[in-house]
Amino acid sequence: MHPRVQEVTERLIERSRATRSRYLAIMDQAASDGPQRGRLQCANFAHGVAGCTVGEDKQRLRLMNEINVGIISAYNDMLSAHQPYEHFPEMIKSALREIGSVGQFAGGVPAMCDGVTQGEPGMEMSLASREVIAMSTAVALSHNMFDAALYLGICDKIVPGLMIGALRFGHLPTVFVPGGPMESGISNKEKAKVRQLYAEGKVSRDELLESEMKSYHGPGTCTFYGTANTNQVVMEIMGLHLPGSSFVNPYTPLRDELTRAAARQVTRLTHHGGEYMPLCRIVDEKAIVNSVVALHATGGSTNHTLHIPAFARAAGILLTWQDMADLSEVVPSLAKVYPNGQADVNHFHAAGGVPFMIRTLLGAGLLHEDVNTVVGHGLHRYYQEPFLEGGQLAWREISTDSLDESILRPAERPFSPEGGLRVLHGNMGRSVAKVSAVAPEYQVVEAPAMVFHDQVELADAFKAGKLERDFVAVVRFQGPKANGMPELHKLTPFLGVLQDRGYKVALVTDGRMSGASGKVLAAIHVCPEAVDAGPIAKVRDGDIIRVDGQTGELILQVDQAELDRREAIVQPAGTGIGCGRELFAFMRAAFSTAEQGASAFTESLESLR
Structure with a gap:
């Protein structure tokens, strides 16, 4: 071993x-x-x-x-x-x-x-459905x-x-x-290209829909x-x-x-x-x-x-x-x-x-x-x-040889010598990042924060042309207790476009991006989450944040005395209502931190000690 x-x-x-x-x-x-x-x-x-x-x-x-x-x-x-x-x-x-x-x-x-x-709205019940x-x-x-x-x-x-x-x-x-x-449907490269073109307003919704239906086209995963x-x-x-x-x-x-x-x-x-x-x-x-x-x-x-x-x-x-x-x-x-x-x-x-x-x-x-x-x-x-x-x-x-080493390689000739998962930590808390798909030149970002309370706000800012700069997107109140921790996939095309335009961008969130996260550096599952008055709730627009996927740093470059004086932002009212989400309020309150699995069962299972 x-x-x-x-x-x-x-x-x-x-x-x-x-x-x-x-x-x-x-x-x-x-x-x-x-x-x-x-x-x-x-x-x-x-x-x-x-x-x-x-x-x-x-x-x-x-x-x-x-x-x-x-x-x-x-x-x-x-x-x-x-x-x-x-x-x-x-x-x-x-x-x-x-x-x-x-x-x-x-x-x-x-x-x-x-x-x-x-x-x-239904995505806010996804993790709770587990x-x-x-x-x-x-x-x-x-x-x-x-x-x-x-x-x-x-x-x-x-x-x-x-x-x-x-x-x-x-x-x-x-x-x-x-x-x-x-x-297999159309190639993933073609699918991703159409998504980015749509995000930039260069193809119509009908063209996007046609592409998606060629990707997801029949029974099966x-x-x-x-x-x-x-x-x-x-x-x-x-x-x-x-x-x-x-x-x-x-x-x-x-x-x-x-x-x-x-x-x-x-x-x-x-x-x-x-x-x-x-x-x-x-x-x-x-x-x-x-x-x-x-x-x-x-x-x-x-x-x-x-x-x-x-x-x-x-x-x-x-x-x-x-x-x-x-x-x-x-x-x-x-x-x-x-x-x-x-x-x-x-x-x-x-x-x-x-x-x-x-x-x-x-x-x-x-x-x-x-x-x-x-x-x-x-x-x-x-x-x-x-x-x-x-x-x-x-x-x-099975054969001792891969039949296509552009897809699957033996351990002695890997694509990378390590798996790409990082635990990031610092004065913003703890989070994870997957850097296996992030190019080395994008694995460290130090830039001013732009704060959003959901992915729709970021999408609107992109469409309004307000994101043409280097920045760290802070998307908060997306943790398990706040709203059930929905996926934030809709951020991926916008941030990917900005990175392709030459900007240094990263994401910091108490939410999650899952297996469809890709080429943009993302510090996800930040805990303590914003609703628990974690440091992410004290970030303001313009604060400098360093997200380092190589050394594992997640640093808010604000004097500690200044941070101590700041009040944590309170979650906006009106979340968790409609589409049945109110039925899950008791479960959201019971969720553990992301590091403990964001589970409603953590406390009861811990009692087995």
Whole structure:
């Protein structure tokens, strides 16, 4: 093992010793109790099986040596990524019946599309939806009739929410079932060009719409490397997907066979299957470290500086930003996928994808091989790729060479020797920045502040020609407690245009930019946030700010005595009303800091000490 990876792992184990031990004790107790259906009162049991439309399912559920698999799905028609899940439950149930087991659709969880709500009021419910998904998962599994569980989810807050909920039922054997990306549309370079031209007023809205619909054109996950596809890499490298299954396109014979195979495999992990392997024994400190290594090696979404700490805590593991940044220093950047490059995830998969990445990272001593997975012990099982041979599913070892080194490289010839995640800190607080897509000449910006309270204000200033200068955009009251921490994607084209015009620009915000942040230096997730009277609430137009993505400095160059005299600006009135946002006020009040995962569950999970 690389000494840094070993060091971070060891301190994570030590820091988490009390919470992890308590978590595993709870899971062991739940496992010893077993499914309750054998001890239910007759009326309770009758309710649990009344919905079975196939008579043999009812009879099998009366036998305690038969396996019942709970299905949790985030299916809806609003997410292209999740539309294929419409057909998965029946496919899963059929595959289970063929081996004498039963599948019950235990519950659906909400799944909003950040792409639809981007820049709209509904986006303020996006991060909170992760907590709702976790609670919905717990409600679905509370029937406690299951020997195992399958989770159908892909996108942004959905997989982390499913993970948090699933880990509280971590005594159940578990497989996450991906759906796959849509086929490639127009090139990412062309899409980005049209967006920038529209921001400059050089193409019409009809031309922009035509471009976007050629990009997002059918069922499947969006093909850029944002949070959704980062989720898939993280799940696979943690051993929670079947090997090589993350980026197989939907509505293909291989995709369908992988779904059936996931159903069969989860039964093998039960007590009845003879190879009992619950989720709680797969997601441990080594698996969490592996997930962070994967994040850095692929230049994945900065949203995972929220999500991985949040779901790690659900397993009693206390991951910090500093752990993540320390790993970033030694994990090479191996992938160039949009927005870090022009290729999409289909090209990444064709070049070798996750199996190749796992193989080369294992060879470099950057991943823990001695981990549990849904296909057995050892991560070496994950440098295999699936294929169909005579209509039957099989696996073969991935090539030792990348098939396209402009997209995916071996660890000994990386695009960059480090992953590009920084923890920035100074008298403005703490934040993270992803510099993997930021050119070196733009990684340090020192300029006057221009303060905005939302992204619409900045867009209006751009359109009015007020931003033709060097500046640091301070966009505040965008944190989890203030308004739910919506994505700020609409800032990207405007700031990108200004940088292309030769200006030195950067962003400082208590909000988030996610995996679609790109070439502009952005200090995001600033905490304490403005609504908590953090220093960001004291910034005034014209203050000089230094954002240094190389040394990790986030400095407001104002005398401390002057800062102490200043009153923190109060959040403008009228936020959080309409579009159902008022229903989430209680959750916003409970959110932890971004560094603790911006989670409403942090306090309750910390009580496991």
